[in-house]
Amino acid sequence: MTYIFQQSLNALQLGSIYALIALGYTMVYGILTMINFAHGDLFMVGAFFCFLLAVYFHLSFVPVLLLSMLGVACLGVIIERLAYKPLRNAPRVSAIITALGVGLFLENFTLALSPYPKHIPPLLENTTWTFGTLSISSLQIIIIVLSLVLMLILDFIVQRTKAGMAMRAISWDKTIVPLMGVSVDKIISLTFAIGTGLGGAAGVMYGLAYPVIDPYMGIMVGWKAFICAVIGGIGNVRGAMIGGFILGAVEIMVGAFFPSTYRDFVAFTLLLILLIVRPYGILGKPQPQKV
């Protein structure tokens, strides 16, 4: 019993990080119908910001988190302006290729600075509480709670504020909304800032949980988060959160009850089956092609 509980905690920790990253994919897709494949690498940049701020500026956890989020958000907005905006009316494929290019640029730029894996110093005092055979670390709790708080804030922004309403409106119809006096450019920038900022936060938390970071760390995590966004229903914010927790749970639980060699194989077969049953994802709605 404690074994299952322990594995559930592991799953929650992994899932909350996947969910935070998946949000970035889903928000950008919702508003631009474009998949920002550079998002995984922006997450990596978040972890490197965390490393720089912690090692060279000796900041504590809260400023590191906020500054990293801000830094990655700015980077996200700049990338959108420079790389994606000129292609807004180009075929979607061109935009996706550009995104892949931006991702490669970020990886290799970080690589050129230094190829060595970096160690993030412990920013938070970690205590491990033991109850019988169950071990709960404070770090685990902080990651789970903080991710949930960030997701609740995002949900509030999207559902309850004017900016959120504008975001939802743009994802509904991009041509009519400007006629209502909404500045599309500003809202798109805001979406990018929030989405990549959350990716940055995920980078910081990932760096705390798995403190060895390298320039390629964003690739696999990015792909997995993208999968989370798709199974949740891409474009749907709540779906991305659910997708993140599902993938985290599937990965950990398959590893827990099957030989770990089969983990990815079983995990992704399950997800494939899920997509066959619900092709638009869990919360996604079928969208008729507008002619």
Add this chain to the structure above:
Amino acid sequence: MKKSSILIILLVILSLGICGCSKDDSSQIKIGVIAELTGDVPAVGASCKNAAEMAVQEVNDSGGIQLGDKKYKIKLIIEDNAGKADQSASSAQKLITQQKVTAIVGPNVSRYTLPAAEIAESAKVVLITPWSTAPKATLDSKTGASKKYVFRACFIDPFQGGVLAKFALDNLKLKKAAVLYDVASEYNKGIAEIFKEVYEKNGGKIVAFETYTTNDKDFSSQLTKIKQAAPDVIFLPNYYSEVPLQIQQAKRLGITVPFIGSDSWGSEELVKLCGKDCNDYYFSTHYAADASTDATKKFIASYKTKYGTTPDDVAALTYDSFGLLWQALKTAGKNDRQAVRDALAKIPQYEGVTGNMQFKEGSGDPVKSAVILKIKDGKFTWFANAKP
């Protein structure tokens, strides 16, 4: 129109750059190095590059190598394989066909050595890998016989896995072991399987045999399972960039048993990434910097003055690979790929900075001893020797 003309000019300039560098010089011997300068284990590549440059500089400073009645300077050409198997293969191809090197040293990591070794073998060019311990590196992929052109300066995994299994049983007296290894990596997989075999044959019990794939960062699922199995010792035959994460996550899950590892731990980066968490654990490796002979001390001292750090096992083995190569060149007496190979295959034994190596006829694998190091306050210290 304008754009295309600019493109053409650019292409012309680029192609000039490519052609400009392949000038041949007959008083030089070209040696290629393939190293993991970027990618997942850059510390390995850096050590290899440093030691290679040092070995070549020593020879060139003494005037070069005397072959027949002529002295040859050595020209080193270093290629980065970026920690990728395909790039390893293309680096080998480039060194052999474009740069026309006499011999190649490297790559070091087994999963990158295998493709490069295949290419060297089919092109009939000597390749000496300093650090690749996977048996397959020197074996023909089709027949299973020894490759003719591939050699190494290190011991092989069946030996190392056995040494570690016996060390855990006899020295540490721990009878229940768990293993966590990267199933996608040649080296990790090979050594884990041999460890299991020898450990069980000698009366130990493997209580958990868990895997992950390269680039995984979260091991909580496997480690929770290992904790459930209650081992006395955990064996992590994984690279220095992953081991710290595994040990730290294990500690966070409340695992307190000791860890042991293999030669892939032996980089100072391990201690940097791990901090205090790796103290008091053991790993097997090729040489101990603190307990060594005169020749080794001299090597360590000059490496230290040149680069400011103690040479790790990759550096020492790369230096020995070059030592082997110099000896082969001198015996061959001419700058010829085939002659160098024949001379190299005839070297019966070599006294290197990592100890005595003995070669059996027809095999590229040396017979040499291993050492067990203990990590004490962030320093690698000699603990025991293990004879072949």
